[in-house]
Amino acid sequence: MKVYIIGASFAGVSCAMHARKLYPEAEIIIIEKNGIVGFLPGGLLLHLQDKFKSLDDAVFTTEEQLKEQNIKVKLSEKLLDCAPEKHEITTTEDTYHYDKLVLANGSEQKSLNIGLENDDEWDPSFKNYDLSNKILPKIQKAATIAIIGAGQAGMEAASTFVDLKKEVHLIEAMDYPLFKYFDPNFLKPFLTDLQKIPNLQFYFNTTVSEVTENGHYEIFLDEQKITSDYVLTTVNVHPQLAQFAKRFQLHSDNTVQTDNYLETSAQDVFAVGDLIHSPIRIREEGAYLPQINHAIRSGVVAAENLQQTRMKFKGGLRTIGTKIFGWYLASTGLIEEEAFVYSNEIATKSFTQSASLVDDTPVFCKAVFEKSSKKLLGIQLLSQVNCLEKINTAALAIESQVTLTELMQNDYFFQPEFTNLMEPFNRINMESGDQNAF
Numbered sequence: 093m094k095v096y097i098i099g100a101s102f103a104g105v106s107c108a109m110h111a112r113k114l115y116p117e118a119e120i121i122i123i124e125k126n127g128i129v130g131f132l133p134g135g136l137l138l139h140l141q142d143k144f145k146s147l148d149d150a151v152f153t154t155e156e157q158l159k160e161q162n163i164k165v166k167l168s169e170k171l172l173d174c175a176p177e178k179h180e181i182t183t184t185e186d187t188y189h190y191d192k193l194v195l196a197n198g199s200e201q202k203s204l205n206i207g208l209e210n211d212d213e214w215d216p217s218f219k220n221y222d223l224s225n226k227i228l229p230k231i232q233k234a235a236t237i238a239i240i241g242a243g244q245a246g247m248e249a250a251s252t253f254v255d256l257k258k259e260v261h262l263i264e265a266m267d268y269p270l271f272k273y274f275d276p277n278f279l280k281p282f283l284t285d286l287q288k289i290p291n292l293q294f295y296f297n298t299t300v301s302e303v304t305e306n307g308h309y310e311i312f313l314d315e316q317k318i319t320s321d322y323v324l325t326t327v328n329v330h331p332q333l334a335q336f337a338k339r340f341q342l343h344s345d346n347t348v349q350t351d352n353y354l355e356t357s358a359q360d361v362f363a364v365g366d367l368i369h370s371p372i373r374i375r376e377e378g379a380y381l382p383q384i385n386h387a388i389r390s391g392v393v394a395a396e397n398l399q400q401t402r403m404k405f406k407g408g409l410r411t412i413g414t415k416i417f418g419w420y421l422a423s424t425g426l427i428e429e430e431a432f433v434y435s436n437e438i439a440t441k442s443f444t445q446s447a448s449l450v451d452d453t454p455v456f457c458k459a460v461f462e463k464s465s466k467k468l469l470g471i472q473l474l475s476q477v478n479c480l481e482k483i484n485t486a487a488l489a490i491e492s493q494v495t496l497t498e499l500m501q502n503d504y505f506f507q508p509e510f511t512n513l514m515e516p517f518n519r520i521n522m523e524s525g526d527q528n529a530f
């Protein structure tokens with residue numbers, strides 16, 4: 093079996109590695125348009141934070157590691173077109189025949205229509221290696237940086253630049269940051285803290301109409317203008333759809349349609365990662381989930397199904413965790429603001445407890461659940477202590493359709509240095525409004 097995989101990032105590499113284990117005889121070839129495999133999308137920020145010595149180190153795998161597993165990698169080669177009826181692909185180098193094709197060519201962040209699209213000197217994002225290399229010196233030199241979009245990537249960039257003592261302007265169309273993952277009131281302690289940061293300026297409810305470059309960048313907002321040394325955009329993530337995408341059926345949001353086994357409308361062609369629309373376990377309708385964990389799991393499931401339909405892809409819950417501006421933030425599942433996407437009535441509970449018996453730093457927790465059944469639907473966590481790992485327990489509880497009553501009896505370890513008397517999830521169902529009850 094000859095398997096061609098397009099894209100050497102999370103989805104493509106996880107698919108190749110799992111396929112290698114499942115089909116020892118298969119020939120597995122990855123085609124990647126960049127000159128490097130496995131670059132971390134936050135690699136630029138991690139390098140600026142001194143966590144990686146150079147951008148070349150900011151990778152989760154290397155070409156050598158893949159070769160050791162007998163996975164061929166063709167770098168600096170781009171897929172141009174494919175003819176599924178002939179099981180044929182055309183790249184910048186050649187034409188190849190496949191038995192199975194996996195499209196793992198991911199997403200990009202373009203088409204903002206702010207006037208800079210044709211400016212060769214400007215690149216909007218820092219997700220891939222080439223762009224990160226190109227903009228690194230510009231970021232290092234810039235005293236002022238404007239970021240368009242206060243989602244996870246925008247907030248992580250802002251936090252990094254603030255620590256580097258740059259003047260940061262963060263522009264967001266919504267009225268608060270991280271709106272996909274958190275309810276506005278829940279973020280109050282965090283947002284209040286951010287107001288004290290002198291070199292960080294937010295512009296909420298604001299859209300950028302135009303950006304011009306003339307030595308500096310001028311960013312035109314609804315009612316004002318900002319001048320900065322560099323501009324980054326961290327919005328508008330969408331599938332990287334080139335000419336060949338027309339060969340497959342797409343959803344209205346331009347994601348590639350697949351069946352439950354991740355096969356596209358063309359036989360023997362699979363699509364994974366940031367290209368696809370996925371089931372969300374708490375919603376009836378699927379959604380776009382551009383996340384690494386999702387990309388990796390979908391790559392693995394596609395590998396399972398290459399020879400025969402063995403495993404359905406279950407999608408995800410949009411679980412995230414991050415540390416920004418000294419705060420740990422994590423979220424999984426449904427938030428109250430998007431109750432409209434859930435078919436039954438929801439309810440919420442919020443409470444605060446100290447991190448452990450020896451550390452009174454507050455951990456803020458909000459649970460969203462189905463009102464009638466008390467089935468857990470979502471959790472948000474916020475603290476200045478590391479509470480991130482708890483979100484994975486929450487995701488498992490939601491996937492397992494656990495109720496708040498059942499969570500009361502969930503078994504957690506107790507150790508006074510690391511835990512409070514009760515774990516937050518044990519407490520959710522208790523009616524006490526006393527924030528220091530436990």
Ligand SMILES: Cc1cc2nc3c(=O)[nH]c(=O)nc-3n(C[C@H](O)[C@H](O)[C@H](O)COP(=O)(O)OP(=O)(O)OC[C@H]3O[C@@H](n4cnc5c(N)ncnc54)[C@H](O)[C@@H]3O)c2cc1C
Pocket residue numbers: 098099100101102103104123124125126133134169170171172196197198199200217218219220245332334364365366367381382383384385387
């Ligand atoms: C700045 C930033 C930070 C992020 N941080 C996180 C995080 O911390 N956690 C998280 O869960 N998610 C994060 N994300 C989202 C995450 O990057 C994506 O969900 C993930 O990379 C998707 O993986 P993928 O393999 O599907 O696609 P991609 O990572 O987009 O990779 C696609 C690959 O295909 C290649 N390719 C594209 N077209 C072609 C072609 N025609 N021919 C050959 N090769 C091609 C590309 O060069 C690329 O290497 C971040 C996103 C950004 C922008």
